[in-house]
Structures are given as structure tokens and as C-alpha cells.
Amino acid sequence: MRTGIIESIRQLGRGRNFDARPAKSAAARRPGPSGGVRGICTAFALAALTGCAIHPLVDDVSPIPTEAIVAAARCELRLGLVHQVEVWFADEVPPVTGFDPNTIGDPANLKLMKKLFPKVDLEGDWQQYMDIAIAYEWTFDITETNHADAGVGFRLPVLNPVGTFDLNAGGNANASRQAKRTFKNQDTFRDLLTDKKWKFCNDINRSVEHFQNTPTDGPPFVPQPERFVYPITGSIGLARAVTSFLKISVQEGALDTFTDELTFTTTFNGNVGGAVTLAPVPKEFRLVNATANLTGSRLDLHKVKISMAFPRARATQKTQKQKVDEVLKDVAGGYELNAQWRAAYALCVVEARSREDDLKNLRLDPPEVTCLESTDAFYPRGNGRTNSPLFGRRNELPDEKVKLEEQKQKLDEQKQKKKERQSSEESR
Template identity: 30%
Template sequence: MRNSLAFSAVASFLLLSGCAISPYQEEVTGVSTPIVVSRIRCETRDAIRGQMAAYLLLQEDDKVALAKGYELKNRKIPYSEIDLRPLSRDLKNTIASFARYAVTYDFTFDGTITSNINGSLTPTTTFSAGNRGFPFTARMDRSRQNIQTFRETDTFGDLLKKTPSDYCPDPHENTPRNYIYPITGSIGMAKQLRDFLSLKVFSNLAAEEGPPTFTSTITFTTMMRGTADPTIVISPVLNTTTRSGGYGVTSERSDEHKVIVGFAAKASDMSEAEVAQFLAPGTAFQTPRGTVEEVASEKAVNESILRFELGRQSGPIIVNESLLSLF
């Protein structure tokens, strides 16, 4: 009886991770999907501010540019309190061009749970002339999968000027790296943005039509596995039926978290009034929706999916018309 209880406890413990009907990422990460998205958007926002600061700090002969660069670099100063209008005309136009840049994030959260139980039981009848066994085995396999996909698109201007303080604190601290479930922490958006801007400025990044674009696919896979192999044995008593058996219990969970990031550079012009509005302190600025840059960033993500994702699928592929609408 005691051995039976021990087996039940072990089996129950291993199967807890596999008891969910539909596996969601927040069950293992402890972070809801909207919070994951907000952290990545806020990380992008901070990366934009950092690149603006770095650019101004390169203007070593311009005291005003250096002063504003240090203000941007100092995260203790909220962005909404920084006035960039004193910059020279050329620098104002360059910094204001960031407002038109766009970024699209295409998320895929794929969770799979596999729970297997392999069992064997051997009833043994004891006779005066010896024992006779009647072995049999049983197996139960369960597998469940849940895939969530969704997309967010931002302009740099809206991220910097329109993000509510309760959504993305200003000044804020980026979430640290999470080495078990990286999607819930910092995923390196500053590096992605820096690569995009470097290619645009120094490598003549261009497109056949529309603004230059850049995409990056970031994938994190985490797998957890638990096993147990308890054995049940009841001591034989003469002229009675005894049983012995063993059960192999395996519970495995695999989570693949993917985000495809697509950047698009400035293509449309801004009026002097829009430039001044973007550079002024406060939040009175809004980019019109559906800009050329937003459409280009979404198209870049779609092209990445068609080139690198659909090509790996076996069998026939059905492409939704909405995916092709931007081509």
C-alpha cells in the first residue's frame, strides 16, 4: 500500500506539467502575452532613444548637440521633458526623421506538451510446484499543442511621444535577460536597430521600391523533461496471488517563442510644423496610421515568412490572401 501511494505521488508530480488542455506560454513563463509584447515595445523605444543620443554625441564640435545627447543618454530624464528644438537645422531634420521610421513585430508562441505512460504488470499465482506468471503491458501517449500568432506595428514617433507612462514608464528600466525563457526579458532590440541603421547609413541599404527595410528572426526554444520509473512489488505469501509491475512516466514540454522584427526607414517627408512638434517636449504628436513606412515594414516581415518559413513546410501550402495583399 505504501509503495502504491509513493508511485501515485511521483506520477502525479510528473504529470502536473502536462495536465493543461491547451498549453499557453504564460503557464511556464509566468508572464502574460500582453506583458511580453509591452516589454519588447518598451525595449525598442529605449533603443531608439539610445541611437538618437549616440548620433548627437558624435557631433563633437556642436555644444548644443552634445548637451542634448547627454540629456537623451541620461535615462533619469523623461523623454517628454527634453526639448530638441535648439538643435541646428540639419540635426533637427535628421532627428525628426526617426518619427517616420516603422517597426513590425510578428509573434509566434508554439507550446507542445507530450505525456507518456508505459506500464507492465505481472500477476503471479503460487502453486506447491512453483509459480506461474501472466505478464501484460499497457501504454498511453498524449500530446497537445497550441500556437498563437499575432502582429504589432509601431512608428518610432508614436513609441517615443505617445506611449502612456503606465504602459512604458518614462524613464524606465529595461527588463533584464531571462536565460530560461528569453522572450520574457530583454531580447536585444538595441542590436537589431543598430544593425539596421548601420546598414542604411554605411552600406547603402536600399529597396527596389519604397523605403529600405531590414528583418531579423529571433527564435527561442526551451524544453523541459521529467521521467520516473517506479516499481510495485508485493511480497508473496504461499498459496496466494501476488503482483509486481513497473511504470515509466515521461512528461515533456517544448516552447518555441519567435518574433520576426521588420524595420523600415523614412520615405515620406515631414513638414516644418511636424518637425517642430516632434522635437518639442510633451506628447502632442501623432503619426498618421498606414504610412508608407508601416506598410513597408509589414511587407518585409511577410517576405521573410515566405522566404524562410513556408519554404520549410512539407506538403501542400495554403497562403491566405491577406498575406499576399501587401505584395
């Protein structure tokens, strides 16, 4: 933007005569901005705006693009998880050795670990941790504001009486652009601890146009450094977040879900001003001064919300409710729900609460209620084997199976009737 503005000022300074017609003809006209003056003002306005992005993007000021920011954050979280697996290996009795914590999530490696270390609690412990789901929500909200104003002064000779007439003209332009990009994605601990994900984070077998995750474009993966100017492009602490979640989850009576909301704001301001003054030449219509004042600002607001959840409540939370009936057992111990559903639900709740705080307005129903339906639209609550997919409760699984079977039968009948109609029409 600076280059275009300054060059326009220089062109005005080099200008000689913006009205080639005789002075007498110019003086006879009604005083007012000429076509040349209007053109100059327009040039200033355009110069102020042409250098600014039509679609403001993170890529305009960030050293890495959006997709690389997301990849770096997920790989940073993975690094914290790998460290925690090393701790789990050391805590086993006897300690687990000979396995790479980066790829322990591969099913074959888990089975082999159980075979070589029989005391490992694979089903009751390791598998539950492997099924933990992580939900992310990313928001990139960028607002650009640009203001340009310009002034030009002309001196017109006046023949009778002898003297001069000064003419001033000005123009301004204001523009504001906003772009908001929001998207969600999910991981599980099992997916993160695989050979495929290790290769991705270490730039192995990636596309030729990929943006590298590591400084040397190869292993080992190193997280981005913390950046104070544009924080979202550096380390944002997700490795510490996953460690905190896992350390809290093993405490007696601890919660089995975890949400974290990170907000980063970066503001850029720029000002450009210029003026030219020329010595007036008697008896000629000449430009004597020109000014330009240009200001621009950009506000980048980035939000990252993460949620981590077990498939069901930890065992320490259900020890006091073991003698109640089957339904109450589910309620007390936490339904054995789809971990992705639980993570997405927790993320929805924290997002709704954040929106209420921002708008200073409470909804009629609390987020815990409204998020049930919205999360159900994307993920089943249960697994369909031990509990119902719709509500996640064991006692409703038989009824749901009957309903699903009836729906399937109706669909089969409709398909059969459609085929019969088509066959009948073709025979005609």
C-alpha cells in the same frame, strides 16, 4: 506529474488483497486480467497524464507571462532607440541640450527643439526618423509529449496440482498536445519616444495586475538579463538591432528597410520510473510486483521577426535620378508610402521566405508579389495627400480621388433611398 505517479506507486505497495473473494473462486475463473488489475493500470495511465497541462502555455515554465515577454522586448528596443537619440543630439551643430531623449517624440517637444535650435532639420531629417515603423511578429509554438506504461504481476494459488499460476497485465497511454500562438503588433519611433511609453516601460500608472517591467517596479527601466535556459524571457538583442538599422540607413546607397528573424528553441525532458516487489503469501491471490515507466518531453519554439522601414527611400538613394519624369522620380527615389505598410510588407516577405525554407518548397509567385495584396488588405500604401492610397503613386492620385468620390456619392444615394423607404413604411 512526479507527485501523482510516485503516490500511485506507493498506494500499490501498501495494497493488501485486490480480490476479496475466496481463492477457490478466483482459481475457477478463466485466467485473465481482473477488474482490479484493469483499474490499477488505468490509475497508472491517469497519473501520468493528469499532471500535464491541457493547454500548453509559455506561462507553465516561464517566470514571466506572454504579454510581459512582448512588453519587455519592445521596451528593450526603445532603450536602444533612446541611446541613438542621444547620439543625434550630440551630432547637431550646435549640439541639442535641455531635452529628454525619452520623450522627444512628443510633437510639442519637436517644435520647441526647432524653435530653440533653428539649424535642426526638422522636416527633412527628424520627422522622417520619427515616422519609421516597426512591425513585430511573434510565434510561440509548444509541443508536449507524454508516455506512460505500467505492469502488474499477480500470483494465483493452484490447488490441484499443487503449485502457483502467475498472471501479468500491462497498460500504456500516450498523449501529445500542441499550442501555437501567433500575433503581430507595430510601433513607430515617434510613439516609442513619448512620455506615455516611458511611463509604461517604467511601471508608472500601470494596472494593479500588471507584471512589472523593472526589477524595482519603478524607474529606471532595465532590460531582462540574457537567459540561456529559456532565452525568450531575457534580453534578445532588439536594442542592438535598432542601432544597427539606424547606422546602416545613413550609409551611402544603404537600404531603407531592415528585417531580423530570431528563433529560440528550448527542450525539456523528464523520466520517472518505479517498481515495487512484495513477498508472495502462499495460498492467497496477491500482488507480487508493480512497475511504472513514465516519460515526458516538451519542445518550445519561439520566433520573433521584426521589420523597420522609413516612409520612403533615403535621399542618398535618389540623387542620380533627379532629371527623369515624375513617375520615374517616384520609382527611383522610392514611393512616399505609409511607413506601416512598408514595415508590414517587409515582414511578410521575410516570413514567406522563411516558410519556403522550412517546407523546402517554392511558391509559383515570389513573396515580393504575393505580399503586395496581403499587405494592402491591412494598410493603405499611400497617404492620400501627395499620392494614391491604393498604389502609392502620385500620378494615380487624381483618378483615385474621382473614383472615391463616385463611391461616396453612390453610398450617399443608397442611404438616402433607404431612409425614404423606411419613412414610407412608417407613414403607412
